[in-house]
């Protein structure tokens with residue numbers, strides 16, 4: 001049977017591709033001693049629209065929300081809280097990256113190191129986070145839902161994706177695939 005969380009696992013693959021691009025950009029910056037501000041703008045757009053609004057939107061808005069109405073065991077509960085905090089931390093890091101990039105563009109070249117740190121934080125954060133969700137959280141959590149609830153969740157996920165009309169999202173996904 002196809003599970004709703006399979007969809008989230010598939011979306012992780014695109015996020016991990018973006019993470020790989022970030023890793024390559026870190027190496028570029030280290031080699032060239034300069035930042036490519038356009039790349040950072042596109043990365044900020046991707047993590048904000050795809051990873052956060054589109055992907056975390058389903059995790060928090062549907063999966064976690066429905067789980068929180070279940071009698072979860074203490075360890076699953078703890079992991080869900082950690083995952084939520086990591087989403088918040090990712091949001092903050094992306095906003096800091098956007099600001100650092102603006103400062104860099106306006107001539108404050110000393111923000112280069114800050115940008116490098118923030119990019120490295122994003123790589124580390126998403127790799128750990130996705131590993132946790134894929135291998136330690138999503139599938140064990142499906143035990144809390146009946147077959148009927150699982151089916152309904154699948155429909156909610158598909159509807160969410162279909163109704164998602166963020167233009168930035170479409171552009172960034174195309175850019176990433178190009």
Ligand SMILES: [Fe+2]
Pocket residue numbers: 056059083087129133
């Ligand atoms: Fe997540």
Ligand SMILES: [Fe+2]
Pocket residue numbers: 008012055059130133
């Ligand atoms: Fe995720």
